[in-house]
Amino acid sequence: MNGGNIxxxxxxxxxxxxxxxxxxxxxxxxxxYIERGMQKNPSIAVLEKISTALGIDFIQLIETLNEPVKK
Incomplete structure (x- = not known):
């Protein structure tokens, strides 16, 4: 999981x-911790809350987390 993408x-x-x-x-x-890669396994509930706050679809967030860290 690439938390830096969050x-x-x-x-x-x-x-x-x-x-x-x-x-x-x-x-x-x-x-x-998620953004810095120190927390590598946040719960689905946490990721849903983050995706809602960011105004993006949950699936889009998951796909982003599976991509290499963007620069």
């Missing part, structure tokens, strides 16, 4: 880590 999606949406945490209900530290 960071890129978040930045493309112009969201800060604090904003994504507030809108998703997932803690800032947990999202940071």
């Amino acid at each position: 960071r890129l999606l978040r930045e493309e949406k112009g969201m800060t880590l604090n904003e994504l945490a507030a809108q998703s209900g997932v803690s800032k530290s947990y999202i940071s």
Whole structure:
């Protein structure tokens, strides 16, 4: 899982880590762990909350996580 792609999606949406945490209900530290690759297996429920907050389809988020990290 390439959590760094969540960071890129978040930045493309112009969201800060604090904003994504507030809108998703997932803690800032947990999202940071996912983005930095320290948390490699977040639950489906967490990923659903993040995808909703980012305004993207859950399947699109999963596909993005399976791609190599974008630069």
